[in-house]
Amino acid sequence: MSWAQNLPHLQAMLNGVALIALISGFFAIRSGKRVVHQRYMFIALFSSLAFLAVYILYHIVAGWTGFSGTGLTRILFFTILISHVLMAAVLAPMVIVTLRRAMQQQFLQHRALARRTLLVWIYVSVTGLIIYWMSYL
Numbered sequence: 443m444s445w446a447q448n449l450p451h452l453q454a455m456l457n458g459v460a461l462i463a464l465i466s467g468f469f470a471i472r473s474g475k476r477v478v479h480q481r482y483m484f485i486a487l488f489s490s491l492a493f494l495a496v497y498i499l500y501h502i503v504a505g506w507t508g509f510s511g512t513g514l515t516r517i518l519f520f521t522i523l524i525s526h527v528l529m530a531a532v533l534a535p536m537v538i539v540t541l542r543r544a545m546q547q548q549f550l551q552h553r554a555l556a557r558r559t560l561l562v563w564i565y566v567s568v569t570g571l572i573i574y575w576m577s578y579l
Contacts, residue, residue, distance in 0.1 A: 449500040454574040456493040460486045461567040468560060480544075486563070487537065493570075509577065519576050526569040533562045 467482030509519050536559040543552035 444504075446500060446503040449496055449504070450574060450578050453493055453496050453500065454571060454578075456489045456496065457567050457570045457574070459489040460493065461564065461571070463489065464560060464563055464567065483541075483544075487541070490537075490563075507577075511576065515576070519573070522569050522572055522576075526566060526573060529562055529569070530566045533559070533566050536562060 463482045463486035467479050467486060470476075470482055471479035509516060511519055536555065540552060540555045540559045543549075543555060
């Protein structure tokens, strides 16, 4: 087994870490724990960035792999994959703007966008894990 074959498992782990950090960060801010919230959000950000780096590395080394499922499973897989990719593309600028607003202490504007950013980010993380499960398990 090539080392590159383990990269999708690392991607899933990083994606799972991001998801847990997002949810934990949400509960932290709801409890008024701003510093804890900030730490969780940075964990989510850096694990997502690490995921992206590993994802790119994997596809540089291993190329593109096809999905072997058939019938309704194939339709479901590609429906999830297409929505995942589109939402991930939307998510990137949302995260940048949300983070910038927080760092500039524009908390009202941050909060307004963060609510939507969180939902999109959770969707991308969950669908990423579903895609992993359907592809590798």
